[in-house]
Amino acid sequence: MFLQTKISKPVLKDIEETLKKLNRKKKDIAMVTCTKNGYQTKNIISLFKKSLIKRMVKYKNFHEHVFHIHYIEYNEGGYQELHSHETTEDFSFIIYLNNSDGNTKFYEVLKGQPPVIVKPEEGKIVIFSSHFGHEASISNKNKKILVGAIFKK
DSSP states (O other), rough: EEEEEEOOOOHHHHHHHHHHTOTSSSSOOGGSSSSEEEEOOOOOOOGGHHHHHHHOOOOTGGGGGGEEEEEEEEEEEEEEEEOTTTTTTTEEEEOSSOEEEEEEEEESSTTTTTTTOOOOOEEEEEEEETTOOOEEEEESSSSEEEEEEEOOO
16 A cells, blocks of 8 residues: 655644654664664654544544654755564554655555655655555755554554
8 A cells, every 4th residue: 555645734733833842852763773864753652642643644544543653854964774664563654744855765566666756745644555665865955754653563
């Protein structure tokens, strides 16, 4: 499964307000993840109201099964190494919080076809099967994203 859509400006504003609660002094876990040259939080789902998650993830009843959300902010030259989430969840999502560079490439979305390339655009959400390998090219424009996990394995 691979779905791209947009979330509304009011939802983006509410996400931004929610992220203001984030304690940036808390541990940056990027050094033990696939995030390179960026800041990554642990699971911050407790900051998000269920009603906001429902407005963010508007596919079927997926919002009811989101169990993890983390925030990533890339420094200049930051990127994401190739990885998948197949061992931890059935589906994942990425919400792009700003217009940026550093495209995300998804592999094997269509068997035998080239990768699907997603340009980071404010408000875009991609919901995808967690077994798809994906990576992000270098960003020099302070790319900011939320990554979420749906249906825990």
